[in-house]
Amino acid sequence: MRLRYQLMIPAMMAAMAVQAQSIQLDNHAVPAGKKGAAAGKLYDRQGTVLKSAKLAQDTSGLFTISKGQLKLKKNAKLSNDPASFKYAVTVENGGAKEDFIIVRDDFHRNKIVAHRGAWKNNGGSQNSITSFRDAVRIGCEGSEFDVWLSSDGVPVLSHDPHIGGHTVEETPLATLQAVQLKNGDRVPTFEEYIQEAMKQNTTKLVLELKPSKTGRGQELAQKCMDLIRKYRCEGWMLYISFDYDICKKVNAIDPFAKVAYLNGDKTPAQLAADKIWGFDYNWKVIDKTPGIIADAHKNKVTVNIWTVNEADKMEAYLKAGADYLTTDEPELALEKSK
CATH class of the missing domain: 2.60.40.60 (Cadherins)
Structure with missing residues (x-):
């Protein structure tokens, strides 16, 4: 009985956290x-x-x-x-x-999201404060970045599950931040990223919440949303994830959060039924599914397409009505979006 009670406590606390915001x-x-x-x-x-x-x-x-x-x-x-x-x-x-x-609201409306920041044609590392600053500098509407939980429970940025020879989810923050990245960058925390983002009001944050191999996806979502509430930075935020349960968790905490699903296996109608704001699908899914952009707009679901790096594809998707393009070539995409 005691063990059962102990197991119930985390679930009770999670439920309380979801209900924390009364207005x-x-x-x-x-x-x-x-x-x-x-x-x-x-x-x-x-x-x-x-x-x-x-x-x-x-x-x-x-x-x-x-x-x-x-x-x-x-x-x-x-x-x-x-x-x-x-x-x-x-x-x-x-x-x-x-x-x-x-x-x-001075946020750009050019539809271009820098994938892991504007790093490819600049000096910064992917998912770094520097690459975010460069995305702001060149005028992107959004800057995408990836977040995991460190072993000691801190939301931290990395695209891959491993960085600097360490498995992110199995490594404490101090060790992760000792990893040497290009151009003197270091692995930032999500909290540091928020603090940097709130210094400007032209480029939005596109937070990708990574699926967890350690079963902590819900904890990751909760901790990120707690930080967003701490800094009251909702006006800067967009959300994406390959984990549909994480998408729904974010919506449960904030029903007005703009959440897009990444995996490509849900129809616009299914997303609309679950009150998911948009999809963010790979360009191959778009090409294999004729009419999906029109179907999304019919269901009032926004369309983001990743990772679009070729000029002809940028032009085609923009012409077809994509709401956002996520790209490693934001400079080129910004030219095409004009």
Whole structure:
């Protein structure tokens, strides 16, 4: 009986973590220069609009809540000041309070996602802070990166399950960060990546949550979402995974998270039924499935295609209506997206 109780504790804690956010916001960004622009609607855990929610704190003095919608005041608009693009607010409803950061929406709309950052034609290592900075510098809409759990439970970046001769999931963070990468880079944590990303508001983070061979996929998703909530960086985030249960876990924690599935074995209708925001399929899947892009849009599912490195394919997929292209050649793709 005691053993059974002990086994129940992790499941109970996970369930409690999923339910931690009592007030949810469906969008965290506001465009500049538009008076009275809306950030998003406020909901409870059951998906009901919180029409009685109130603004408990707003240091900018720019926001209000009307009929459950967080928005700028009637005559207020965000400035274009490059040094000021984050706005902290606290929302109250029935005694519950939640903090949010609203980001001014200057994010690019060119459809190009740098695969593991912009590393191939620059000096940085894949999945490094340097390659992310280069993706921002050249103007990508998104920068994709891969995250695993270290053996001591820290979300850490690496594309492959091994790095520097170490198995990521079996190695503590300190050992992983001692690995020497190209150009003086080191293996970053997801937390460090968030901190870097929030210094700008033009390139989004595309977080790939890696399937776990040690059975810790759900733990990885929870810890990443906990960090996102800690920094209140939802406005910067997109999510992808080959593990469908991880996709659903992220959605369970944040029903408004923009989550795309990578594996290629679900139809747009199946994704829509599970409230998965999009698919991010390999170009071979796209080529073998005529009409899948149109079918996705019919089901209100977004389309990302990986890894598209050839100019003719970039042109074809953009013409066909792809919402995003993930590429190792972001400079070339940016030219094609014009």
